[in-house]
Amino acid sequence: MTYRELRPGANWQAQSACRREDPELFFPIGDTGPSLVQIEEAKEVCRDCTVLEPCLQWALDSCETHGIWGATTEAERRRLRRPARPA
Known part of the structure; x- marks a missing residue:
C-alpha cells in the first residue's frame, strides 16, 4: 500500500508504529558513535x-x-533520489 492508495484524506501516520514512540528516537544527533x-x-x-x-x-x-x-x-x-548512472 502506498500513501497514494489510501483513501482520500486518510492519515497514514495515524497507522504508524512510531506514533507510540518518543519522537526524539527518530531524530538522532549525528550519524556516528552513540x-x-x-x-x-x-x-x-x-x-x-x-x-x-x-x-x-512521503519522505522521498x-x-x-x-x-x-x-x-x-x-x-x-539522498542516494535513493539520485538518478541511476548509465552502465
Whole structure:
C-alpha cells in the first residue's frame, strides 16, 4: 500500500508504529558513535510498521532532510533520489 492508495484524506501516520514512540528516537544527533545505536533502534520500529512504504515515499516526495522515515536516514534517502548512472 502506498500513501497514494489510501483513501482520500486518510492519515497514514495515524497507522504508524512510531506514533507510540518518543519522537526524539527518530531524530538522532549525528550519524556516528552513540547515534548509530539510536538510528538502528528507530529503524527497527520502522521495519515492523504497516505503513513503512507510504512513509518512505512521503519522505522521498517531500525531500525530507531530517530524521528516520521509512527505515531510512537522510543520507540513504539522498542516494535513493539520485538518478541511476548509465552502465
